[in-house]
Amino acid sequence: xxxxxxTPLLPTYARxxxxxxxxxxxxxxxxxxxxxxxxxxxxxxxxxxxxHPAPLEAAQAQLERLWHVSNLYxxxxxxxxxxxxxxxxxxxxxxxxxxxxxxxxxxxxxxxKATGKTELVxxxxxxxxxTMGALSIxxxxxxxxxxxxxxxxxxFATPETLTDVVGADTAAIVVEPVQGEGGVRPLxxxxxEQARELADEFGAMLVFDEVQTGVGRTGEFFAWQRSGxxxxxxxxxxxxxxxxxxxxxxxxxxxxxALVPGDHASTFxxxxxxxxxxxxxxxxxxxxxxxxxxxxxxxxxxxxxxxxGAGLLLAVELNRPAGPVAHAALEQGLLVGTAGETALRxxxxxxxxxxxxxxxxxxxxxxxxx
Ligand code: PLP
Numbered sequence: 226x227x228x229x230x231x232t233p234l235l236p237t238y239a240r241x242x243x244x245x246x247x248x249x250x251x252x253x254x255x256x257x258x259x260x261x262x263x264x265x266x267x268x269x270x271x272x273x274x275x276x277h278p279a280p281l282e283a284a285q286a287q288l289e290r291l292w293h294v295s296n297l298y299x300x301x302x303x304x305x306x307x308x309x310x311x312x313x314x315x316x317x318x319x320x321x322x323x324x325x326x327x328x329x330x331x332x333x334x335x336x337x338k339a340t341g342k343t344e345l346v347x348x349x350x351x352x353x354x355x356t357m358g359a360l361s362i363x364x365x366x367x368x369x370x371x372x373x374x375x376x377x378x379x380x381f382a383t384p385e386t387l388t389d390v391v392g393a394d395t396a397a398i399v400v401e402p403v404q405g406e407g408g409v410r411p412l413x414x415x416x417x418e419q420a421r422e423l424a425d426e427f428g429a430m431l432v433f434d435e436v437q438t439g440v441g442r443t444g445e446f447f448a449w450q451r452s453g454x455x456x457x458x459x460x461x462x463x464x465x466x467x468x469x470x471x472x473x474x475x476x477x478x479x480x481x482x483a484l485v486p487g488d489h490a491s492t493f494x495x496x497x498x499x500x501x502x503x504x505x506x507x508x509x510x511x512x513x514x515x516x517x518x519x520x521x522x523x524x525x526x527x528x529x530x531x532x533x534g535a536g537l538l539l540a541v542e543l544n545r546p547a548g549p550v551a552h553a554a555l556e557q558g559l560l561v562g563t564a565g566e567t568a569l570r571x572x573x574x575x576x577x578x579x580x581x582x583x584x585x586x587x588x589x590x591x592x593x594x595x
Contacts, residue, residue: 241551241552241555241560242555243255243261243555244256245261247275248263248271248274248275248276249274249275249276250274250275250276250277250574250576251263251266251274251275251573251574251576251577251578251581252275253275253560259558260558261555261558261559261560262558262559262560262581262584262585262588263275263560263573263574264559264560264561264571264572264573264577264585265560265561265562265570265571265572265573266572266573266574267468268437268463268562268572269405269437269442269463269464269538269572270463270464270467270468271464271467271468271574272440272441272442272464272465272467272506272510272574272575272576273467273506273509273574273575273576274574274576274577275468275574277467277509277576279505279506279508279509280466280467280469280502280503280505280506280509281502282505283501283502283504283505284469284498284499284501284502284505286501287302287497287498287501287502288498290497291497292496292497292498293493293496293497294497295492296490296491296492296494296495300495300497300500301497302497302498302500302501302503302504303321303495303497303500305500305504306319306321306473306495306500306503306504306507307319307321309504309507309508310461310473310475310507311475311478313446313447313507314447314459314475314477315455315477316477316478316479317459317475317476317477317478318475318476318478318482319473319474319475319476320335320473320474320476320484320489320494321471321472321473321491321494321495321496321500322471322472322473322474322491322493322494323470323471323472323491323493323494323496323499324354324462324470324472325353325354325359325434325436325437325460325461325462325463325472326353326354326355326356326359326472327354327356327462327472327491327494328436328460328461328462328472328473328474329353329354329356329358329359329362329399329434329436329460330354330356330358330359331460331474331489332397332399332432332434332458332460332474333345333358333359333362333376333397333399334358334484334488334489335430335458335474335476335483335484335489336396336397336429336430336432336458337396337397338483338484338488339396339430339480339481339482339483340396340397340428340429340430340481341396342394342395342396342429343377343378343394343396344378344379344380344392344394344395344396345361345362345378345379345380345395345396345397345399346380346381346382346387346390346391346395346397346398346399346429347362347363347364347379347380347381347382347398347399347400348364348381348382348383348384348387348400348401348404348412349364349381349382349383350364350365350404350407350408350410351363351364351365351399351400351401351404351407351434352364352365352368352401352404352405352406352407353399353401353434353436354436355368357372357375357376358375358376360372360375361375361376361379362379362399364381364407365407378396380395384412384413384416384419387416387419387420387423388419388423391420391423391424391427391429392427393427393428395423395424395427395429396429396430397424397429397430397431397432398420398423398424398429398430398431398432399432399433399434400412400416400417400420400432400433400434401433401434401435401436401437401438402417402433402435402438402443402448402449402451402452403437403438403443403448403534403535403538405436405437405438405538405564406437406564407564407565408540408564408565408568409533409534409538409539409540409564409568409570410533411533411534411535414451414452414453414454417449417452417454418452418454420454421454421455421456424457430457430458430480431454431456431457431458432456432457432458432459432460433447433448433449433456433458433459433460434459434460435447435448435449435459435460435461436460436461436462436463436472437463437538438535438538439459439460439461439463439464439465440461440463440464440465440506440507440510441464441510441514441515441518441536441575442463442464442518442536442537442538442572442575443518443534443535443536443537443538444515444516444518444519444522444535444536444537445515445536446510446515447459448535451535455477456477457476457477457480458474458475458476458477458480459474459475459477460472460473460474460475461473461475464506464575465503465506465507466499466500466502466503466506467502467503467505467506469496469498469499469502469503470493470496470499471496471499471500471502471503472494510575514575514576517575517576518536518537518575519536520579521537521577521578521579521582522534522535522536522537522539524579524582524583524586525539525541525571525582525586526539528586528590529541529586529589529590529593531543531544534571537571537572537573537575537577538572539570539571539572540564540565540568540569540570540571541568541569541571541589541593542567542568543567543568543569543593544567545567546566546567547563547564547565547566547567547568547569548563550569550592550593551563551569553592554569554588554589554592557588557591557592558588559585559588559589559592561589569589569593571585573585
């Protein structure tokens with residue numbers, strides 16, 4: 226294991242002391258040749274596993290044809306991805322960008338313009354990104370405080386206080402169907418239904434931030450399909466292109482389009498290579514793979530105490546600081562993340578095999594001490 230020190234990088238991350246050079250399915254290989262079982266998958270990003278042949282071949286083929294033309298022109302991969310996502314959603318139009326936080330920014334601008342209102346209601350404990358707009362609706366005061374003043378009009382609610390906070394001035398209610406960074410906390414169906422009803426009552430847009438939950442992570446293609454509560458718009462990023470940067474805002478057919486040429490843009494958004502990889506990812510996530518996600522997700526819940534989440538977006542509550550446990554896991558050859566202060570986060574590739582899950586559980590039991 227080599228530790229990078231003195232590298233000229235701004236210290237925005239506390240990195241684990243390991244440098245990876247190769248990836249292979251659910252495994253990562255460090256610069257000293259050691260293999261690690263990857264139960265974090267680049268924080269819920271490498272959905273089909275490292276170097277999966279479908280997105281690899283699609284991206285390689287596209288790299289040899291066309292890299293970039295900007296959004297002044299159309300490209301086939303972008304159009305094909307929009308078609309695929311619309312089909313999966315049941316009718317929607319897409320705006321493409323490069324990350325989750327950018328998708329949330331697009332959603333905020335769209336909702337404000339669509340409603341002519343400015344207030345944004347989000348949930349306490351939520352996470353929507355680090356740019357100024359997305360940070361403004363992130364319900365974690367410690368993340369917002371150093372950067373205030375943020376954009377005005379953000380209001381926070383709990384599921385219990387949603388009815389008190391949403392009102393005539395609300396442009397959008399923005400929620401993660403399963404709160405990810407905030408600790409892997411699924412919202413109940415009744416909270417999602419209530420958000421839908423309040424949005425309808427007050428003419429607000431219901432936006433689901435599916436940056437982490439989308440693209441099969443919870444065992445459905447979109448997490449909203451678990452509850453059946455359809456949002457007016459939805460954000461995607463992380464798992465969409467298996468690790469190439471792409472983000473998307475989907476606006477359902479029938480909701481106001483609102484944005485016109487000149488309102489919003491992204492130079493790199495809809496990049497042909499990222500979109501070609503994303504098309505391959507979407508095509509690979511079929512009913513069998515979604516059933517597999519639900520099955521192997523349940524194995525963790527059966528084998529370990531205090532597991533919450535959905536599909537392969539899971540947290541193991543430790544009731545003690547999770548950081549040292551994640552470091553101990555690394556020493557055992559296992560990558561896991563943390564969710565909040567006291568839980569481990571488990572978001573392996575959706576393709577992880579049952580044997581790999583069993584191996585991961587055995588290592589986890591050792592480091593947790595169960
Ligand atoms: N929204 C949600 C629900 C997320 O989980 C994240 C990242 O973890 C973001 C937005 C921000 O995405 P990105 O880091 O790609 O900007």
